[in-house]
Amino acid sequence: ACTGKEKVDEKEPAKTDDKDKDTEVEEEEEEPAEEEAVGVDFPLDTTNSEAAIEDGEMIYALVSSDPFEGTLNKVFYSGAPDAEVMQFFDEDLLAVDGDYLITSDGAASFELSEDNKTITLSIKDGVNWHDGEPVKASDLLYAYELLGHPDYTGNRYTFTISNVEGMPAYHDGTADTISGIVVSEDEKTISITYDVATPSVMSGIWSAPVPRHYVGDVTTGDVTIDDILASNTIRTEPIGFGPYKVSKIVPGESVLYERYDEYWRGKPGLKSVVLKVVAPGSVVGALEKGEIDLASVPVDQYNVLKEVQNIELLGQVDTAYTYIGFKLGKWDAEKKVNVMDPNALLADKRVRQAMWHAMDNEVIGEKMYHGLRFPATTLIIPVFDSFHDADNPGRPYDPEKAKALLDEAGWVDVDGDGIRENAEGEPVVLNFASMEGGDVAEPIANWYIQNWEDVGIKVQLYEGRLHEFNAFYDLIETDEPGIDIYQGAWGTGTDPDPEGLYGDTASYNYTRFVSEKNSELLAAGTSEDAFDADYRKGIYNEWQELMVEEVPVAPTVYRYELFGVNKRLVNYTIDAANLDNKYPWKWGVSQADPVK
Amino acid sequence: MSLLKVNDLKVHFPIRGGFFKTVVDQVRAVDGISFEIEPGETYGLVGESGCGKTTTGRAIIGLNNITEGEVLFEGTDLAQLSGRKKRAQSRDIQMIFQDPYSSLNVRKRVLDIVAEPLRNYERMSPKEELDKVQALIERVGLGPEAVYKYPHQFSGGQRQRIGIARALTLNPKLIIADEPVSALDVSVQAQVLNFMQDIQKEFNLSYLFISHDLGVVQHLCNRIGIMYKGRLVEEGTADEIYSTPQHLYTKRLISAIPEMDPAKRLEKTHLRQAIDDEYRTDYDNYFDDEGRLFDLKKISDTHSVAML
Amino acid sequence: MLIFILRRILIMIPQLLLLSLVIFVLAKAMPGDAVTGAFMGNPDVTPERMEEIREKYGLNDPWYEQYGAWIQKFVKGDMGKSYVHNQPVTQLLAGKLGNTVLLAFCTLIVSYLIAIPLGIIAGRWTDSWFDKLIVGYNYFSIATPIFIFALLMLFFFSFHLGWFPFGNSVDIRYDVGSWDYFVSKAKHLVLPTLSGAILGTAGTIQYLRNDIIDTKLKDFVKTARAKGVPEGRVYTRHILRNSLLPIAAFLGYEITMLIAGSVFIETIFAYPGLGQLFITSIGGRDFTVVAALVMISGAAVIVGTMLSDIILGIVDPRIRID
Amino acid sequence: MVKSVLEIKNLQTSFRIKDNYYAAVDDVSLTVHENEVLAIVGESGCGKSALALSIMGLHDKKVAKLEGQINFRDQNILNLSPAKLNKIRGKDLGMIFQDPMTALNPLSTIGAQIVEPMKYHLKLSSADMKKRTLELLRRVGIKNENRVFSQYPHELSGGMRQRVVIAIALACDPVLLIADEPTTALDVTIQAQIMDLMKELQTQMKSGIVLITHDLGVVAEMADRVAVMYAGEVVELAEVNELFRKPLHPYTQSLFSSIPSNIKDKGRLHVIEGMVPSLQALDRNGCRFAPRVPWIAESEHENNPKLHEVEPGHFVRCTCYKNFHFRPEESEGDNHVFA
Amino acid sequence: MKADVVTDKNVLIAEAKANNQSFGKTIWREIKNDKMALGALVVFIVILLAAYISPFFLDVKVVTKIDFHKIYLPPSAEHWLGTDKGGRDIFGQLMIGARNSITIGVVITLIAGFLGLTIGLISGYFGGKVDFVIMRILDFLMVLPTLMMIIVFVAIVPKFNVWSFIAIMSVLLWFGKARLIRSKALSEKELDYVNASKTLGTPNWKIMVFEVFPNLSSLVIVNMTLTLANNIGIETGLTFLGFGLPESTPSLGTLISYARTPDVIQNKLWVWLPASLLILVMMLCINFVGQAIKRASDARQRLA
Numbered sequence A: 001a002c003t004g005k006e007k008v009d010e011k012e013p014a015k016t017d018d019k020d021k022d023t024e025v026e027e028e029e030e031e032p033a034e035e036e037a038v039g040v041d042f043p044l045d046t047t048n049s050e051a052a053i054e055d056g057e058m059i060y061a062l063v064s065s066d067p068f069e070g071t072l073n074k075v076f077y078s079g080a081p082d083a084e085v086m087q088f089f090d091e092d093l094l095a096v097d098g099d100y101l102i103t104s105d106g107a108a109s110f111e112l113s114e115d116n117k118t119i120t121l122s123i124k125d126g127v128n129w130h131d132g133e134p135v136k137a138s139d140l141l142y143a144y145e146l147l148g149h150p151d152y153t154g155n156r157y158t159f160t161i162s163n164v165e166g167m168p169a170y171h172d173g174t175a176d177t178i179s180g181i182v183v184s185e186d187e188k189t190i191s192i193t194y195d196v197a198t199p200s201v202m203s204g205i206w207s208a209p210v211p212r213h214y215v216g217d218v219t220t221g222d223v224t225i226d227d228i229l230a231s232n233t234i235r236t237e238p239i240g241f242g243p244y245k246v247s248k249i250v251p252g253e254s255v256l257y258e259r260y261d262e263y264w265r266g267k268p269g270l271k272s273v274v275l276k277v278v279a280p281g282s283v284v285g286a287l288e289k290g291e292i293d294l295a296s297v298p299v300d301q302y303n304v305l306k307e308v309q310n311i312e313l314l315g316q317v318d319t320a321y322t323y324i325g326f327k328l329g330k331w332d333a334e335k336k337v338n339v340m341d342p343n344a345l346l347a348d349k350r351v352r353q354a355m356w357h358a359m360d361n362e363v364i365g366e367k368m369y370h371g372l373r374f375p376a377t378t379l380i381i382p383v384f385d386s387f388h389d390a391d392n393p394g395r396p397y398d399p400e401k402a403k404a405l406l407d408e409a410g411w412v413d414v415d416g417d418g419i420r421e422n423a424e425g426e427p428v429v430l431n432f433a434s435m436e437g438g439d440v441a442e443p444i445a446n447w448y449i450q451n452w453e454d455v456g457i458k459v460q461l462y463e464g465r466l467h468e469f470n471a472f473y474d475l476i477e478t479d480e481p482g483i484d485i486y487q488g489a490w491g492t493g494t495d496p497d498p499e500g501l502y503g504d505t506a507s508y509n510y511t512r513f514v515s516e517k518n519s520e521l522l523a524a525g526t527s528e529d530a531f532d533a534d535y536r537k538g539i540y541n542e543w544q545e546l547m548v549e550e551v552p553v554a555p556t557v558y559r560y561e562l563f564g565v566n567k568r569l570v571n572y573t574i575d576a577a578n579l580d581n582k583y584p585w586k587w588g589v590s591q592a593d594p595v596k
Numbered sequence B: 001m002s003l004l005k006v007n008d009l010k011v012h013f014p015i016r017g018g019f020f021k022t023v024v025d026q027v028r029a030v031d032g033i034s035f036e037i038e039p040g041e042t043y044g045l046v047g048e049s050g051c052g053k054t055t056t057g058r059a060i061i062g063l064n065n066i067t068e069g070e071v072l073f074e075g076t077d078l079a080q081l082s083g084r085k086k087r088a089q090s091r092d093i094q095m096i097f098q099d100p101y102s103s104l105n106v107r108k109r110v111l112d113i114v115a116e117p118l119r120n121y122e123r124m125s126p127k128e129e130l131d132k133v134q135a136l137i138e139r140v141g142l143g144p145e146a147v148y149k150y151p152h153q154f155s156g157g158q159r160q161r162i163g164i165a166r167a168l169t170l171n172p173k174l175i176i177a178d179e180p181v182s183a184l185d186v187s188v189q190a191q192v193l194n195f196m197q198d199i200q201k202e203f204n205l206s207y208l209f210i211s212h213d214l215g216v217v218q219h220l221c222n223r224i225g226i227m228y229k230g231r232l233v234e235e236g237t238a239d240e241i242y243s244t245p246q247h248l249y250t251k252r253l254i255s256a257i258p259e260m261d262p263a264k265r266l267e268k269t270h271l272r273q274a275i276d277d278e279y280r281t282d283y284d285n286y287f288d289d290e291g292r293l294f295d296l297k298k299i300s301d302t303h304s305v306a307m308l
Numbered sequence C: 001m002l003i004f005i006l007r008r009i010l011i012m013i014p015q016l017l018l019l020s021l022v023i024f025v026l027a028k029a030m031p032g033d034a035v036t037g038a039f040m041g042n043p044d045v046t047p048e049r050m051e052e053i054r055e056k057y058g059l060n061d062p063w064y065e066q067y068g069a070w071i072q073k074f075v076k077g078d079m080g081k082s083y084v085h086n087q088p089v090t091q092l093l094a095g096k097l098g099n100t101v102l103l104a105f106c107t108l109i110v111s112y113l114i115a116i117p118l119g120i121i122a123g124r125w126t127d128s129w130f131d132k133l134i135v136g137y138n139y140f141s142i143a144t145p146i147f148i149f150a151l152l153m154l155f156f157f158s159f160h161l162g163w164f165p166f167g168n169s170v171d172i173r174y175d176v177g178s179w180d181y182f183v184s185k186a187k188h189l190v191l192p193t194l195s196g197a198i199l200g201t202a203g204t205i206q207y208l209r210n211d212i213i214d215t216k217l218k219d220f221v222k223t224a225r226a227k228g229v230p231e232g233r234v235y236t237r238h239i240l241r242n243s244l245l246p247i248a249a250f251l252g253y254e255i256t257m258l259i260a261g262s263v264f265i266e267t268i269f270a271y272p273g274l275g276q277l278f279i280t281s282i283g284g285r286d287f288t289v290v291a292a293l294v295m296i297s298g299a300a301v302i303v304g305t306m307l308s309d310i311i312l313g314i315v316d317p318r319i320r321i322d
Numbered sequence D: 001m002v003k004s005v006l007e008i009k010n011l012q013t014s015f016r017i018k019d020n021y022y023a024a025v026d027d028v029s030l031t032v033h034e035n036e037v038l039a040i041v042g043e044s045g046c047g048k049s050a051l052a053l054s055i056m057g058l059h060d061k062k063v064a065k066l067e068g069q070i071n072f073r074d075q076n077i078l079n080l081s082p083a084k085l086n087k088i089r090g091k092d093l094g095m096i097f098q099d100p101m102t103a104l105n106p107l108s109t110i111g112a113q114i115v116e117p118m119k120y121h122l123k124l125s126s127a128d129m130k131k132r133t134l135e136l137l138r139r140v141g142i143k144n145e146n147r148v149f150s151q152y153p154h155e156l157s158g159g160m161r162q163r164v165v166i167a168i169a170l171a172c173d174p175v176l177l178i179a180d181e182p183t184t185a186l187d188v189t190i191q192a193q194i195m196d197l198m199k200e201l202q203t204q205m206k207s208g209i210v211l212i213t214h215d216l217g218v219v220a221e222m223a224d225r226v227a228v229m230y231a232g233e234v235v236e237l238a239e240v241n242e243l244f245r246k247p248l249h250p251y252t253q254s255l256f257s258s259i260p261s262n263i264k265d266k267g268r269l270h271v272i273e274g275m276v277p278s279l280q281a282l283d284r285n286g287c288r289f290a291p292r293v294p295w296i297a298e299s300e301h302e303n304n305p306k307l308h309e310v311e312p313g314h315f316v317r318c319t320c321y322k323n324f325h326f327r328p329e330e331s332e333g334d335n336h337v338f339a
Numbered sequence E: 001m002k003a004d005v006v007t008d009k010n011v012l013i014a015e016a017k018a019n020n021q022s023f024g025k026t027i028w029r030e031i032k033n034d035k036m037a038l039g040a041l042v043v044f045i046v047i048l049l050a051a052y053i054s055p056f057f058l059d060v061k062v063v064t065k066i067d068f069h070k071i072y073l074p075p076s077a078e079h080w081l082g083t084d085k086g087g088r089d090i091f092g093q094l095m096i097g098a099r100n101s102i103t104i105g106v107v108i109t110l111i112a113g114f115l116g117l118t119i120g121l122i123s124g125y126f127g128g129k130v131d132f133v134i135m136r137i138l139d140f141l142m143v144l145p146t147l148m149m150i151i152v153f154v155a156i157v158p159k160f161n162v163w164s165f166i167a168i169m170s171v172l173l174w175f176g177k178a179r180l181i182r183s184k185a186l187s188e189k190e191l192d193y194v195n196a197s198k199t200l201g202t203p204n205w206k207i208m209v210f211e212v213f214p215n216l217s218s219l220v221i222v223n224m225t226l227t228l229a230n231n232i233g234i235e236t237g238l239t240f241l242g243f244g245l246p247e248s249t250p251s252l253g254t255l256i257s258y259a260r261t262p263d264v265i266q267n268k269l270w271v272w273l274p275a276s277l278l279i280l281v282m283m284l285c286i287n288f289v290g291q292a293i294k295r296a297s298d299a300r301q302r303l304a
């Protein structure tokens, strides 16, 4: 596949406070590194301790092979590149902590009601849009009005939004207002009431306001949503209340920001910021030449990158994992539930366990990714420190164990061709679907096929090739009968709740795995009780255990993400817990020219 | 009964123009000509370039569509025939082309060229075919090895003779010769002309001989038709045309033949000047009100002129 | 002339309509649609929601109804809305079209600047040392895959020497219209232009060379020499003028070829233009954009050939267009 | 004594064919006098055009090699530098080409093409040049000269174009005009007009003309003296009346008797046997015509035949003319098939 | 004496038979006389042989076996041209890839050539209404932006493999040829040898196939050799853009498109350079041979 196809939107850096939850990740274009990693312990913060100069300028690379789409509004944008553009001039009212849970450190503070159903936000003083207007509570209401608007076609009308009381009625057009949202007289506070209480509110609430006065009001009929979409107020002259204001945009290519002196947290650290799109292949060269100060770098270039003298490399584990899914049933479109098929080829969990044991992910991580990927153990990633069960070893590479499990399951080689027949003694060839995505997808798919063949399971690529993103999901989503195994990847977003991917009514539960225990645990994980973190952790540990036992999917690798930073940068971090520096306003440079 | 009778033949080509490229006018390439050819006779068709000679020939043999009029060959209208009959009839009329280079397919050996009509009309074993072709080739004065050669290995005159051999294969009754010698050098031309005369005697052929070289026409033809702007302006025996031309255009044409006696060249120049003057002054008298040449009118048994 | 243009435009209409139908059907036949492209894999967007959006976009109507609705708008100049960019396609294209046309134009000029002198030299001094070199270069340019060449250009001139920027069309820090802006724009154009131009000369050189060799032998050239025209002038006044004619006539065609062929160059140099947009849009199943781009290319071909005919009609007295 | 304008001495023009040079014009010596039309006749490929192009210096140096002398006004054209040659070409030497369809630049107006030689050779203002051009056009018999001036070649008929070609050749009042088959591509009536025009112009201008043709009719109408060429050599040279009255060389005789209008009774035409040998196959030592008259005994031919002056001004090459007769059984057929 | 004549005759006939120059022979002679073309032909044949014979010695399974312990090994005795990102042998892939690429190029050229030839010939030969209709269709097809259409088709086709690739390309690459052939056929049919055949009673289809076609053959052969080079190249380009053949079908394009990251292009030449050079060499060879054939078809330019 080519760079042009990559679906990047889910690959957002953790620092952007996007509210999306679990999302699909396409394998990005990554090259294996040839030498072994010397140790994959990257710093999270820059080490430059000099003071930032007064009128510095930073050049930020938006690493993408495509231009950014340029819908610069949190309600309407669709791609991650746009989110990166917005981070400099706009922000959410609520800040989040290291666990991605909301705090009151942002431009607004919040309070949760007793019954956990109502959340009240109070906007702090001095929070003003770039045009000088104060940010009002009704601006946040406006965001909800847009999100729920019948004409809204974006992808953010999600559960957290529709869960707001009165939202469905408003969305259907049967109500003019959203009954669950109340704005105070003084436009300083806003309270939002939900139909169902869920801890997801702590990580999922929408708190990005839209400047009603600036983009125009659809509720009064002044403008339509299409007008807004076509309008320069969200394209080339957007405003926000973030640390920098947009001074100029060359659509798709670059943005020039200027310091917004009245930023509510204080005077930002840079006089100006230039953001420009840099193709993944050019990132290293640009960093080395000092053309850019900051870039998320493709891991495949780690090898070259670590030799580059004028930059620092920051890295951390990404909010995503790759997995192998076993097709176990079908989606019942009528009832909107997943239905397991007891006759599925891989209905026996021992076979699935064996297949997991057979996969040598260690080598992939070390050889191809230079240690920047490592074998995954459970379905809740280590990023969620408090929920990831570090003690659960998953199913490490162990071909002997795999063989034993297969023997146990009755999959033995009857006819002596080195390939096992199934319990009924029939020869089996499993069809494996995998997505195109960078240069590594193909070798990895074939590597697994070889791994499986080593333990005696014959697997072949579905249709003999990898599938392009759209085609792949067409196949998986429709439960194409020919496919038995597939390789996918999920971005988890910032909410640990796996319900959307593994619930019995979740359409994204592509394996169609259902079990009572599973449903029970998932429900418990988001129940009111789960506002108690320990309780929740217990539940999720149990769930992780269950998934390692049942193996509807076998997670393969967790991944690191890397950032290259010019040594003149100060106060920069990728650490979500570093509440001071994770927002752009403090970022600065210690000298006028980049270190070369 | 005459072998070929052409009756008020018209061939018009559409001129397209205007916004939608519709037919806005017609090129009247041949605009109502009539003549007859008797068996064994050579009929010459003469006129300046673009007057419609070639078109007439092509219309007779069926390469051009006839707009109006009829072409009777041995009494049957060729245009009315169809399918098998037409095929049967059309083997009796053959054509010799002007350009000995383009009229032979350079990618074929002489054998295949000359045998082409045989393969179309007759079933012969390869041996018979080869014999027949070889006989023909020798008849036109080429060595037997010639059948295995390609056209580019021959000179213009030889090529023209191969073309003639091809036309003779089916023993036609009428041969339409469209300027068969104008691309050839004088001495080669003589060769071909002699040869045409020989085979005419031998096979009792009739020729429709199209040319603009009056010397050649005079040498070869019994009767001559003079064409001008798609019409016949004069028709008669070779003698009549050359000794007593009646139509102004004929006179002009004849006066243009270079004088072969250097001593008389001044005379000839003066004659040309005189006819030119006449041509200028009398030109309009030869056309009717619509600007069309008059129909032919007999002035003797064999001689007709297009005059009032 | 006017009639000629009018007629050509009249012919163009059914052609474009047919093209629109073809591309519409094809775009629809691609697996997935814009909604899949945008929302697939986002668990928060339920299948119902996706259906709802499809319904809103009219993606569930029978294709002919969708086509009818789309083409009606299209005729009025509304190319629909990009699903991925959430923006009217016309607006989306505006900037990129300019970039692509500029690039195509510069490439054309530079390739002519290279090709015409070389073609002339090769044609005039056939079989000379120069000629052999030029013919060699020609072979090289035909045989080298453009993307390898472009990549090498990029690595050498940008990465190693640092002479030229890595991508994009201009440095944002300069004000539109200022000298710096102009210089920056030019700097961004150099590599894409050169890569395209250096490999794009083969046709012209070969054509010119052959044509000059042919024209050299024409009778009217002998006439010119017989008039006592000096050799140099024979070339400039008689041979060249005749040989350049077809090149002028190819102009319109070449531009359209360059616009269509911009995909590689734009992708490699991250130059935001139509080619790059096309590839992105195919991936995102943004079929309004795909369709619009195909229509534009189709129209460009038609206009290009028309332009060629008009140019030829103007420069060649033998050809009258009406 | 009439002055000679052109003196060709032992001219040999050879073409390179695969590393060897073969003479297409072999040891030709001719003189053209003022106010005289020298016709050169011969069949296709005998070297007529090669001779004409040699005089004009129009051969491509890479393929053609020229030896001997071409003296034009006491300068040997062969030794002139290109610049000097260009001073003569178009000025004192004019050339008329055979095919009026291709001899004109399709992209220039008629006016521009006639003006062009004046620009290089005459010091005239552009208004004067235009005036002169219009006058020239009138002189070559074009009536609406103002219109023709700004027309393009394709807008004119063949006859008109040939007149334009003539006008170009006459543009700077040449002393010597070389006309390579000026009428061959034209219709009979047009041919007559062009012939008359050339005769008329010649009487006015008093220049020498080299008229190349294969049409004896044209020769009879126009020439003062005639050179007959065969296979690169001049085989007979005589005053026109003399030649037509008493052609001597076998080739000349054959040529005359193969013309239809010379045969009164529709009898058989004379056919020259065999073919013109190609440059490479030509036997250059004996009589070049010998292979085509095989019934003439070898002894009749000369070795390395010379031009003999049989009568004052009448030259014939090779002694074979003396006892020449047509093949007796000739009327029986032209081919060995019947032999 | 008589016998003499007869043998003489036979000798002559035999000689003529031997000397009759078919177009094929002319081409061969032309190539023989051009050292470059001859060399190019030899090289090309060697490449062809290598590509088509090597599979008998190469185990595809072994060549395409992933071995992550052998990633990006530089050339060595074991791996002549080193290994790629999956630890696969480049040399093996090069051989298999060359075969695939050449097969694709040749088959596309043949099919597109056949389509273009047939349709162009019919259109040009019959002229009139047939021509009008075909030309209008062609006019339309010419408007299609080829590269874009190919990409759209590639996106649509579900089972994308060598054959569907060939089908897509062939369907979209014949228009130009049809036009070329048509215009040539149009002028060819005006020539008298066609008229002659008509008057001799030869049916139209025979004239088309046996008279006109052979006269277009030189044009066709020249055009096909020159487009062969292009067609091999176009696969490479599409693969680079991500619309080419899957990696499981190695082609030269696959190998070259590995050269997408700075690291590979700068430091791992062995991965992409051999394939690039192979393409370059093949293109040059085909072009040299093509030029010789072109000269052979044009008597004016012939060297021999």
Ligand SMILES: Nc1ncnc2c1ncn2[C@@H]1O[C@H](COP(=O)(O)OP(=O)(O)OP(=O)(O)O)[C@@H](O)[C@H]1O
Pocket: B013, B014, B027, B028, B029, B047, B048, B049, B050, B051, B052, B053, B054, B055, B056, B212
């Ligand atoms: N296919 C055609 N379409 C349109 N016009 C044609 C066509 N064929 C011939 N003409 C026109 O018909 C007229 C007669 O042409 P034709 O070829 O019969 O003349 P010709 O007497 O044979 O002339 P030439 O001596 O030059 O061969 C010419 O004006 C020619 O332009």
Ligand SMILES: Nc1ncnc2c1ncn2[C@@H]1O[C@H](COP(=O)(O)OP(=O)(O)OP(=O)(O)O)[C@@H](O)[C@H]1O
Pocket: D015, D016, D017, D024, D042, D043, D044, D045, D046, D047, D048, D049, D050, D051, D063, D214, D278, D279
């Ligand atoms: N450039 C050339 N290279 C090689 N041979 C040539 C060249 N030009 C002419 N010849 C040969 O020289 C000989 C004389 O040619 P030339 O053109 O002078 O004949 P010609 O008498 O003018 O014939 P025509 O009446 O056909 O014009 C011919 O055999 C011809 O093939």
Ligand SMILES: [Mg+2]
Pocket: B053, B054, B055
């Ligand atoms: Mg004619």
Ligand SMILES: [Mg+2]
Pocket: D048, D049, D050, D180
């Ligand atoms: Mg000549």
